Amino acid sequence: MTKPAKKQIHLAAHFPGVNNTTVWSDPASASHIEFESFRLFAQSAERGLFDFLFLAEGLRLREQGGKIYDLDVMGRPDNVSILQAMAAVTSHVGLAGTVNSTFNEPLDVARKLASLDYLSGGRAAWNVVTSWDEFTGENFRRGGYLPKEKRYLRAKEMLDVAKQLWDTDGGEFDIHTDQFDITGRFPVPRSPQGHPVIIQAGDSEEGREFAASSADAIFTRHGEKQAGIEFYADVKGRLAKFGRREEDLKILPAATFVLGDTEDEAAENARQVQFQQISPATAIAFAEQVWNRDLSDVDPDGPVPSFDPVTENDVDSGQHFSRGRASVRQYRDPVATAQEWRELGEAKGWSLREVVIAKNGRHTFVGTPQRVADTIDDFVQSNASDGFVLVPHITPGGMDPFVDQVVPLLQEKGSFRTSYEGTTLRENLGLSPVRVLSQS
Amino acid sequence: MTFHLAVALNDTGWHPAAPPGDVLEPDFWVSQIQEAERGLATLVTLEDGFARPGLDSVLIALRAGPVTSHIGLVPTVVATHTEPFHVSTQIATLDWVTSGRAGERIKVSADPAEAALFGRRDPASETREGLFEEAADHVEVQRRLWDSWEDDAEIRDAATNRFVDRDKLHYIDFVGSHFAVRGPSITPRPPQGQPIVTALAHVDTAYRLAARCADLVFTTPDGVGRDGPTGDAATTLRGVRSAEAEIGRVGASGATGGGQQPTQVLGDLVVFLDDDATAASTRWTRLDGERTLRSDADVFAGTVEQLATKLEGWAAAGLDGARLRPAVADHDLPRIARDLAPELARRGLTRTAYEADTLRGLLGLEKPADRYAGVQ
Numbered sequence: 001m002t003k004p005a006k007k008q009i010h011l012a013a014h015f016p017g018v019n020n021t022t023v024w025s026d027p028a029s030a031s032h033i034e035f036e037s038f039r040l041f042a043q044s045a046e047r048g049l050f051d052f053l054f055l056a057e058g059l060r061l062r063e064q065g066g067k068i069y070d071l072d073v074m075g076r077p078d079n080v081s082i083l084q085a086m087a088a089v090t091s092h093v094g095l096a097g098t099v100n101s102t103f104n105e106p107l108d109v110a111r112k113l114a115s116l117d118y119l120s121g122g123r124a125a126w127n128v129v130t131s132w133d134e135f136t137g138e139n140f141r142r143g144g145y146l147p148k149e150k151r152y153l154r155a156k157e158m159l160d161v162a163k164q165l166w167d168t169d170g171g172e173f174d175i176h177t178d179q180f181d182i183t184g185r186f187p188v189p190r191s192p193q194g195h196p197v198i199i200q201a202g203d204s205e206e207g208r209e210f211a212a213s214s215a216d217a218i219f220t221r222h223g224e225k226q227a228g229i230e231f232y233a234d235v236k237g238r239l240a241k242f243g244r245r246e247e248d249l250k251i252l253p254a255a256t257f258v259l260g261d262t263e264d265e266a267a268e269n270a271r272q273v274q275f276q277q278i279s280p281a282t283a284i285a286f287a288e289q290v291w292n293r294d295l296s297d298v299d300p301d302g303p304v305p306s307f308d309p310v311t312e313n314d315v316d317s318g319q320h321f322s323r324g325r326a327s328v329r330q331y332r333d334p335v336a337t338a339q340e341w342r343e344l345g346e347a348k349g350w351s352l353r354e355v356v357i358a359k360n361g362r363h364t365f366v367g368t369p370q371r372v373a374d375t376i377d378d379f380v381q382s383n384a385s386d387g388f389v390l391v392p393h394i395t396p397g398g399m400d401p402f403v404d405q406v407v408p409l410l411q412e413k414g415s416f417r418t419s420y421e422g423t424t425l426r427e428n429l430g431l432s433p434v435r436v437l438s439q440s
Numbered sequence: 441m442t443f444h445l446a447v448a449l450n451d452t453g454w455h456p457a458a459p460p461g462d463v464l465e466p467d468f469w470v471s472q473i474q475e476a477e478r479g480l481a482t483l484v485t486l487e488d489g490f491a492r493p494g495l496d497s498v499l500i501a502l503r504a505g506p507v508t509s510h511i512g513l514v515p516t517v518v519a520t521h522t523e524p525f526h527v528s529t530q531i532a533t534l535d536w537v538t539s540g541r542a543g544e545r546i547k548v549s550a551d552p553a554e555a556a557l558f559g560r561r562d563p564a565s566e567t568r569e570g571l572f573e574e575a576a577d578h579v580e581v582q583r584r585l586w587d588s589w590e591d592d593a594e595i596r597d598a599a600t601n602r603f604v605d606r607d608k609l610h611y612i613d614f615v616g617s618h619f620a621v622r623g624p625s626i627t628p629r630p631p632q633g634q635p636i637v638t639a640l641a642h643v644d645t646a647y648r649l650a651a652r653c654a655d656l657v658f659t660t661p662d663g664v665g666r667d668g669p670t671g672d673a674a675t676t677l678r679g680v681r682s683a684e685a686e687i688g689r690v691g692a693s694g695a696t697g698g699g700q701q702p703t704q705v706l707g708d709l710v711v712f713l714d715d716d717a718t719a720a721s722t723r724w725t726r727l728d729g730e731r732t733l734r735s736d737a738d739v740f741a742g743t744v745e746q747l748a749t750k751l752e753g754w755a756a757a758g759l760d761g762a763r764l765r766p767a768v769a770d771h772d773l774p775r776i777a778r779d780l781a782p783e784l785a786r787r788g789l790t791r792t793a794y795e796a797d798t799l800r801g802l803l804g805l806e807k808p809a810d811r812y813a814g815v816q
Contacts, residue, residue: 025598033628035537061609061624068606075594075628078526081533084499088506103523107490107557115495119466119503138622139525170493181559187493189464281601
């Protein structure tokens with residue numbers, strides 16, 4: 001390798017999930033379920049030499065006010081299944097998906113991920129998430145069986161057990177933990193990557209420690225440089241005590257982008273996308289997530305409501321007005337959030353919808369391709385992250401402008417690959433090979 | 441009516457002494473499935489089970505989906521240890537990826553070793569009847585979930601900002617003795633509406649399961665089941681039909697509408713195919729010298745012409761097709777695809793070209809109406 005010593009950027013492409021990011025009314029916005037969309041999206045990411053593509057998961061349709069939420073793109077395939085199909089039409093791009101630890105069993109998940117790893121030539125990645133809610137549990141055998149306080153325990157044990165299963169190399173195991181009592185022979189030998197790449201999301205103290213001990217990549221929401229630098233230093237600083245190198249955990253914030261030929265044009269494009277993403281009805285729906293009650297009689301083009309949110313039946317109760325949406329959890333103190341929104345609206349003379357757009361519709365990177373490339377490179381070179389997970393607002397072609405216009409500029413800077421370095425995702429992410437812990 | 445040629449894939453073959461191969465490589469599976477497609481087979485099944493070494497068969501089917509064009513893909517699903525919600529979306533995803541070529545073979549597991557891999561159930565406390573009941577419920581949940589989005593639920597109505605018409609999304613509210621599932625699915629209704637459900641049956645309990653929930657049943661004419669000999673082709677067919685009569689056949693392809701059709705019945709057969717019958721028998725004997733083949737299905741060793749004649753007999757007895765299990769995949773699968781298939785077509789038994797793009801289409805089945813259409 002004759003690469004310069006400059007730190008390399010890692011990029012992931014997030015196939016848009018079930019939320020208001022996707023501007024489904026745009027004529028360029030195609031099916032979210034037909035395979036052609038997944039094929040085009042995956043091939044676009046691979047053309048751009050992205051490390052991997054990513055799919056989030058939701059195992060129950062979201063509800064608001066007791067009714068299925070109908071304003072956003074919805075309907076999605078089974079994650080590991082669609083990743084496997086995309087393996088057939090790509091050759092290098094990594095294939096990452098969320099698989100829930102609460103409503104799955106380790107033998108099944110470990111076998112599926114090992115199969116995906118074999119059937120993709122070493123490109124599998126697993127974002128381990130946890131949930132406990134009875135709402136989602138209503139679709140599964142055991143319902144809402146898992147006490148809230150055990151959800152992280154289960155996720156941690158699920159991952160530990162999966163690693164033990166992979167490390168048997170198709171051999172015997174006998175595992176007894178709080179959550180699992182399993183014994184037998186794991187049906188798949190050690191897969192090309194040893195372990196699929198492990199991804200963790202979440203900024204909590206527990207999440208940081210979990211990632212530092214057990215994950216290969218961490219998804220964050222730190223789109224601001226200074227916050228990113230602090231998070232990066234904190235998490236990377238935890239690796240040594242687990243015997244890991246700084247390169248062994250990649251920190252990847254989620255990011256959106258809107259391009260334009262000039263800064264003004266980009267800003268105008270971003271404004272239009274924001275207003276498409278947050279329609280008047282969507283603005284009300286966002287406000288209902290904070291107010292925890294029906295706001296259908298509120299005018300989205302009028303001021304932020306003067307009354308306080310409903311504080312009983314909070315999100316942890318499972319009885320919140322909005323159910324099955326992760327975003328509600330960011331409003332830990334809805335009364336304070338409502339006050340903050342009111343003050344912003346009064347200070348700026350903004351309507352409720354404009355406040356919602358300001359709070360929820362901001363795009364991470366807005367500018368000319370050169371400006372966006374400069375910003376991304378500065379962010380990574382300043383150790384605010386190792387790269388980004390990019391979410392386009394059009395499916396399936398939304399990554400194309402970035403691939404065609406920004407990637408070449410990152411390559412010119414010497415910060416991004418001009419061809420894939422390896423054949424496995426682990427190699428392309430620059431991770432250490434998996435160390436197999438010996439079985440007792 | 442087309443006599444259906446189906447191929448059952450099982451690692452490197454159904455004989456336990458079949459030489460090993462690269463069963464962990466995608467190309468191994470893709471080339472076998474493409475070979476079956478070359479023989480214009482209606483479908484290919486993939487064996488599976490958690491206690492059996494090898495890769496997940498649903499994922500093998502998904503890997504092959506984008507690189508095949510007509511053949512039905514039927515992986516195996518163990519009802520006993522899986523979530524019906526997950527299986528439903530996995531098979532629906534296979535159907536979306538293949539534009540309507542998905543099926544599944546549902547099976548139960550009474551194997552204590554398999555149960556120990558999950559550690560959730562005590563096999564000693566389970567009855568065979570109970571496991572079959574649960575499998576029927578499992579399929580019922582999958583079918584309801586497939587119908588839980590009406591075909592035209594996605595409306596993208598810019599005027600009202602609505603992506604879907606939620607009146608066309610349906611809770612399934614299934615409550616059974618093993619699980620309750622609320623719905624709707626997270627996955628829109630697959631292209632076939634209802635992917636094809638199949639089952640292998642040797643005994644009455646399994647015939648009843650097939651009658652309740654399957655579109656297609658594989659029997660073992662002149663084979664051996666748990667209760668002893670299964671009888672000839674006509675006998676197995678009678679077994680299926682009497683089970684259908686017994687349960688009133690309302691289960692398959694939707695509880696309403698198309699469910700009254702009888703199951704299609706394909707006979708299973710392990711095959712050794714060679715240019716002369718002696719070579720085939722010798723090959724069988726030689727492999728049995730290494731490890732003995734024990735088979736639930738009858739074993740045929742002979743020539744393409746002899747096999748074609750035997751299958752003509754099955755067709756005359758009323759079977760809808762045959763699912764052939766190549767004894768040694770490398771050797772017998774190409775003979776099935778390149779020699780037997782044209783011979784069957786020449787005799788007017790099987791198709792000469794694919795006449796449809798979906799598995800339902802190949803089986804002559806219409807897309808069923810959605811059971812929830814019009815229900816508020």
